Amino acid sequence: MKVSLLTIGTEIITGEILNTNVQWLSDRLESLGLEIVHHLTVPDQWDHMLKALDYISTSDVLVLTGGLGPTRDDLTRDVVAKWAGKDLEFSDSSWQSLVEKLATRGRTPKGSHKRQCFFPVGCHILPNSVGTANGFELKTSKHQLIVLPGPPKELKPMWTDHVEPRLPKGTLTPWVKWQIYRLPESEVAERFELVLSEFRDLEGVEIGYRASPPVIHVKMRKNLIPDGFEDRIQKEFSANWKASE
Amino acid sequence: MKVSLLTIGTEIITGEILNTNVQWLSDRLESLGLEIVHHLTVPDQWDHMLKALDYISTSDVLVLTGGLGPTRDDLTRDVVAKWAGKDLEFSDSSWQSLVEKLATRGRTPKGSHKRQCFFPVGCHILPNSVGTANGFELKTSKHQLIVLPGPPKELKPMWTDHVEPRLPKGTLTPWVKWQIYRLPESEVAERFELVLSEFRDLEGVEIGYRASPPVIHVKMRKNLIPDGFEDRIQKEFSANWKASE
Known part of the structure; x- marks a missing residue:
């Protein structure tokens, strides 16, 4: 059972920030006995993201982080849907929880927040208790894709609470x-x-x-x-x- | 002018150590106006390393770090030579400087050190003033490969002193x-x-x-x-x- 980690973000590629997520995730995956074979980072660019998915598609589990935000450089949900041959559909429940989350901060949602409530048809939504972008798990005939936001304080609890229980059992010994x-x-x-x-x-x-x-x-x-x-x-x-x- | 960074090492893939080199290198490359499009890490395994080189071969400059040591998990020089279709040849001058370096530490070279003195035919050797593994630059018809040891205290001075003067001029504005x-x-x-x-x-x-x-x-x-x-x-x-x- 092979796992690849794909980090999406120009801010990492350019050296602006240090990619601490992959070390943390790898450490968790290792402790589950799963074999990690790629850490890959590409910029927020459509073609690079699609080719990256093709490259890591030799693995069974593909973990993507970053690019789920509300701004125009956030392309991950669109790229994943395109690559998997799925349409995106609006999630009313994600929208409701986003509206409520913003309300507790005294804010009203903007049009750009709607983008964050579209998910590939058939996926399982992974709730984000900290930020506004939910993640998702999408199963295809060959792959289990796990897609999570990039900020560590959002990603870590999502991983521990919602992703690990959904991962296959690893067979590597420590x-x-x-x-x-x-x-x-x-x-x-x-x-x-x-x-x-x-x-x-x-x-x-x-x-x-x-x-x-x-x-x-x-x-x-x-x-x-x-x-x-x-x-x-x-x-x-x-x-x-x-x-x- | 596109650049890809390939880090080789099971200790990074498994989360044992944090990959700080790629951030440091990216920051330097950015300041030279070069466009970085991949950070990729693969384990010390022949097939993964060869496929990684194929994948990043859309870039002009390929920077590889790690896997130049004297032990059996250090495959980088062999993989690069294979991928580029070059033989490896023994460098007498590298051997001489290695023997002298070890002598100053009161050590005599072992058979495994000889491995560190083989380089692809036609490459330019990049001297390592700190450790025992020299790096090298290999030009093919399509690519400039820069191959460096992984330890940051060896890599950083080699990069600044010997690699940057050999890099093409970047065109990206800050x-x-x-x-x-x-x-x-x-x-x-x-x-x-x-x-x-x-x-x-x-x-x-x-x-x-x-x-x-x-x-x-x-x-x-x-x-x-x-x-x-x-x-x-x-x-x-x-x-x-x-x-x-």
Whole structure:
């Protein structure tokens, strides 16, 4: 079960703001055992958005964030509907809750807010308790699309409350992580793989190394780790083992 | 002149670390007037990396970061050579400087360091004054590929010192930015575009809005702004104008 994250927004592409959403979402998806294969950001431009959807369509779950606002640079709902071959229809219930939400702030809705109440036919609306743009889930024959607004304080509660319960069960096992101190990455890798080769053929084994001196981070998926390997690694690197957190 | 950024690394895809490089690089590229159209991250996997290069190949300049280390999950140099149809050749000068660099740290090179001294035939090597992995620039008939290591403290000086002087001249004009206070985004957009329509047809005009309450950020490319428009906007929003920084 593969997942791709598509972030839509010129403000991210131009470096104006840092894309913290993808890290947060990836961390949540990882904890659900889902495999993330793309983080992609494109500007608020129709053609780039359509091509981005084509590119990530090798994944099963497509998570889109951004571009659901009331302004003319917000194209996400239109692009998604076009790409999925769906019409947009007005949601009376979204409109009612938007009118009520604005009323509590002493505001009346404007014409541009109506845009935020159109959704692809057949989708499931994901309520936004903070902002004015609801999200939606759209299932096609091949994909589950999750479409959410970009502001983190809106996206995060929507994700936790409304998206996670709708996601498929992931099958990836968690990472087992090691931290080795005061050794160069090349030496850690060499000794690590020498130990692993005592247990199994190295072909096809995915090991991740990340150097953040004086620490080298090493990780492997739990299901790929042979019995006894962890103890052996701890002995091998005992002089460079992390004593405590 | 379009630019795409491709970040390679399972540690980013899984949410383990935050991708700050793309924001920093985008900010630099923007200041050079270059148009960025993709930020893409894929895991350290051969097929995903090859397909990513195909996808971003609509751009002229492809900037790749990550995956140049000495360990078995570092595939970038091999994938780039394969994609560009080039062989890899050993760089004696890179090897010499690596040996000297390690010597100053009291270390001797290991076999895995040799991997870091192979480069696609015909490329220009970009020296790394901080770490052990040099980068490279590879020109093909259609693309300028810039390949750099992932750690920010290595990447940033390499970019500033060695990459920027090799980049084409950008033609995009800078953004003009406004900050409007204490008004909802929908109202700012409506009034902003009403004023703009006094000056020109709105068709095809790119305006970016970003709500960060209590501020709405609005921006337009300088060359698209009609004479007199900025003064008119300042009058329109004078009550909500930013008084000082």
